[in-house]
Amino acid sequence: MSRPDRILSRKIEFVKGVGESRAKLLFSELGVRTVEDLLQIFPFRYDDRSVYHLIKDVQDGDYVQLKGEVLSLEKVKGKYKNRLRGTFKDGSGFLELTWFQGAKWIVDQIKLNTEYVLYGKVKIYKGVKSIAHPELELASDHQSKSSYLPVYASTEKLNSRGLNMKARRNIVLNILQQLSEKVLPETLPVDVVTQLKLCSRLQSYQWIHFPETNDAIASATNRLKFEELYFLQLKILQQKRIRESKLIGINFDTIGRHFNKFYYEKLEFELTDAQKRVIKEIRADMGRGIQMNRLLQGDVGSGKTIVALMSMLIAIDNGYQTCMLAPTEILAQQHYQSISESVQGLGVQVAFLSGSVKGKTRKELLHYLKDGHIDILVGTHAILEDPVRFDRLGLAVTDEQHRFGVVQRSKLWMKNKDIPPHILVMTATPIPRTLAMTAYGDLDVSVIDELPPGRKPVKTVHRTDGHRSFVVKFMKEEIAKGRQVYVVYPLIEESAKLDLQNLQVGYELLLNDFPKPDYQISVVHGRMKPQDKDHEMQRFVSGTTQIMVATTVIEVGVNVPNASIMIIENAERFGLSQLHQLRGRVGRGADQSFCILMTKTGLSEYARKRIKTMCETNDGFKIAEVDMKLRGPGDIEGTQQSGVMDLKIANITGDTRIMEAARYFALQLLDKDPELSDSNHANTAVHLNHIKAQHQNWGRIS
Ligand code: ADP
Numbered sequence: 001m002s003r004p005d006r007i008l009s010r011k012i013e014f015v016k017g018v019g020e021s022r023a024k025l026l027f028s029e030l031g032v033r034t035v036e037d038l039l040q041i042f043p044f045r046y047d048d049r050s051v052y053h054l055i056k057d058v059q060d061g062d063y064v065q066l067k068g069e070v071l072s073l074e075k076v077k078g079k080y081k082n083r084l085r086g087t088f089k090d091g092s093g094f095l096e097l098t099w100f101q102g103a104k105w106i107v108d109q110i111k112l113n114t115e116y117v118l119y120g121k122v123k124i125y126k127g128v129k130s131i132a133h134p135e136l137e138l139a140s141d142h143q144s145k146s147s148y149l150p151v152y153a154s155t156e157k158l159n160s161r162g163l164n165m166k167a168r169r170n171i172v173l174n175i176l177q178q179l180s181e182k183v184l185p186e187t188l189p190v191d192v193v194t195q196l197k198l199c200s201r202l203q204s205y206q207w208i209h210f211p212e213t214n215d216a217i218a219s220a221t222n223r224l225k226f227e228e229l230y231f232l233q234l235k236i237l238q239q240k241r242i243r244e245s246k247l248i249g250i251n252f253d254t255i256g257r258h259f260n261k262f263y264y265e266k267l268e269f270e271l272t273d274a275q276k277r278v279i280k281e282i283r284a285d286m287g288r289g290i291q292m293n294r295l296l297q298g299d300v301g302s303g304k305t306i307v308a309l310m311s312m313l314i315a316i317d318n319g320y321q322t323c324m325l326a327p328t329e330i331l332a333q334q335h336y337q338s339i340s341e342s343v344q345g346l347g348v349q350v351a352f353l354s355g356s357v358k359g360k361t362r363k364e365l366l367h368y369l370k371d372g373h374i375d376i377l378v379g380t381h382a383i384l385e386d387p388v389r390f391d392r393l394g395l396a397v398t399d400e401q402h403r404f405g406v407v408q409r410s411k412l413w414m415k416n417k418d419i420p421p422h423i424l425v426m427t428a429t430p431i432p433r434t435l436a437m438t439a440y441g442d443l444d445v446s447v448i449d450e451l452p453p454g455r456k457p458v459k460t461v462h463r464t465d466g467h468r469s470f471v472v473k474f475m476k477e478e479i480a481k482g483r484q485v486y487v488v489y490p491l492i493e494e495s496a497k498l499d500l501q502n503l504q505v506g507y508e509l510l511l512n513d514f515p516k517p518d519y520q521i522s523v524v525h526g527r528m529k530p531q532d533k534d535h536e537m538q539r540f541v542s543g544t545t546q547i548m549v550a551t552t553v554i555e556v557g558v559n560v561p562n563a564s565i566m567i568i569e570n571a572e573r574f575g576l577s578q579l580h581q582l583r584g585r586v587g588r589g590a591d592q593s594f595c596i597l598m599t600k601t602g603l604s605e606y607a608r609k610r611i612k613t614m615c616e617t618n619d620g621f622k623i624a625e626v627d628m629k630l631r632g633p634g635d636i637e638g639t640q641q642s643g644v645m646d647l648k649i650a651n652i653t654g655d656t657r658i659m660e661a662a663r664y665f666a667l668q669l670l671d672k673d674p675e676l677s678d679s680n681h682a683n684t685a686v687h688l689n690h691i692k693a694q695h696q697n698w699g700r701i702s
């Protein structure tokens with residue numbers, strides 16, 4: 001096949017105006033290796049060069065283009081450094097020019113009393129207008145190449161080592177002049193370009209860098225965003241199709257004794273409609289002979305565990321083993337206990353595995369797992385280790401997905417050497433649909449969008465230190481009613497020592513306010529031994545202690561329905577989704593629950609917005625959306641490894657409509673021509689392969 005894109009893959013050092021040392025600099029500062037890399041650094045704004053400003057009108061901080069003459073140049077001795085000073089004049093007034101370096105060279109270059117076009121940033125200090133290090137070009141040489149000049153992200157080093165904006169522009173311009181439809185052919189199918197009235201690929205590169213009009217910028221931006229998202233979708237959808245067509249999965253065709261007995265005899269409540277629907281989806285998915293890869297989304301407290309358990313019972317009914325992975329020891333323990341209780345009397349063997357299961361117990365467990373005795377293995381990521389072998393693993397569930405990456409998922413696949421197990425990934429971090437579609441593009445998505453009946457929304461308030469005595473009083477009132485309270489402190493690696501001190505101080509203050517023997521307080525943090533943590537946790541679960549002081553180890557999953565108050569200390573230091581997860585620990589019983597966000601005064605704008613959002617809504621999806629707007633999608637937990645986030649121009653949060661169009665057209669193309677073997681799609685196929693090669697380590701599963 002021809003390689004029409006060769007010009008793009010050319011090493012940047014061979015481009016006119018670059019050379020070896022600048023190429024090195026471009027790579028170290030911007031990661032640019034090839035012509036394509038450089039072209040794909042898009043301008044973040046443009047300078048308008050269609051007008052000449054007048055000196056009399058310029059304001060401090062303006063970028064201006066002036067036309068006039070340099071009247072004089074003189075060297076000035078400064079306190080520390082000498083500089084070169086000039087006077088520039090246009091029809092409307094005078095302005096000072098300054099150079100701190102290169103005086104000698106500049107004096108030789110500049111012709112006095114000759115018309116120049118000048119560009120630079122205005123500074124007004126004590127009424128004197130000046131421009132430092134202006135760009136100057138003889139008016140006779142000046143040809144306005146474009147009304148708008150691109151401004152690229154740059155660095156100090158680039159600017160000082162001969163790759164200032166002007167040099168960058170010239171290099172890009174030089175490349176663009178060598179492009180033609182022949183060397184930069186259209187990559188999108190013709191009918192897509194026509195239907196969406198997109199400008200051509202060549203046009204879009206020219207317009208995005210050197211546009212003549214605002215419309216050209218818009219048109220080029222739209223085309224490039226669409227192209228980027230279209231190929232992303234093609235890649236994801238194609239992977240998914242390949243997986244579905246090639247990968248046989250275990251066919252769970254019976255619903256048997258365990259499932260039915262549990263559903264009709266043991267289940268103490270009515271499933272919500274959403275739970276029923278999702279169980280149906282999962283059941284259908286596991287019964288079509290293709291491996292399931294499904295994401296189960298549901299807000300905290302929506303009842304995902306029961307859905308997972310019932311899915312596991314289906315697997316067991318079909319003679320297979322299952323496992324459930326949780327991100328922390330505490331959470332795994334809790335799942336183990338609740339699952340063991342739930343399946344009592346069903347004749348299902350449940351076992352627990354974590355790093356703390358050692359010696360003989362561990363050896364026995366591994367033995368019973370290998371010979372197929374154990375039906376459900378609950379545990380931490382210790383399950384992923386090599387010596388852990390199943391006889392017939394049929395379904396693997398991971399809880400709270402955001403702690404597990406793509407690599408872990410692929411390890412689960414390998415746990416059944418004959419045929420990959422079905423995978424169910426549960427997450428309580430709700431991800432807006434468009435993002436889920438992309439970040440987890442190879443997963444199908446089920447959503448539990450309904451909470452069990454009778455839940456009262458948690459009331460959330462914001463308080464500062466000045467309110468502390470009221471907060472203590474309120475805690476006492478609620479404890480007197482028999483309720484329990486969480487007090488959570490942030491703990492992050494970088495400031496772990498200080499954070500633990502904070503927790504310790506807070507704990508001692510609480511001991512004063514809530515003295516023994518009337519009150520009992522549990523403490524749990526990440527530096528404790530698992531057994532101690534567990535012991536303290538159990539004291540709280542059993543109601544022996546009324547207050548649980550903890551770091552974020554309790555963030556995920558822990559279920560104590562009697563705990564109805566969540567106090568989050570230094571709430572400004574938590575991210576939105578974390579706050580939402582923490583709040584999800586209360587509001588699980590019938591009582592009115594409260595979440596109190598304690599902060600210092602004088603919050604940053606972002607922190608204030610986060611706290612405000614928490615006080616205003618309990619809706620996890622809304623919170624996720626605000627979160628994404630505040631932080632950008634690159635930070636959404638769990639999506640970092642997805643590789644989706646190195647988009648060069650499109651924005652997953654902002655460009656949802658383009659994304660949906662891209663997905664629609666990508667689906668349409670693959671329906672018509674799954675292998676992209678039609679000669680009309682040759683360029684599309686070449687480009688898709690090129691993109692796949694670029695993101696090689698993306699989505700290792702497939
Ligand atoms: P999450 O989705 O956050 O993991 P859980 O699975 O821990 O939520 O469920 C939260 C609580 O709600 C548990 O105590 C569970 O027993 C209960 N629950 C789940 N489904 C229902 C239902 N349909 N009706 C009543 N309670 C339910």
Ligand code: MG
Nearest residue numbers: 304305399557
């Ligand atoms: Mg849960």
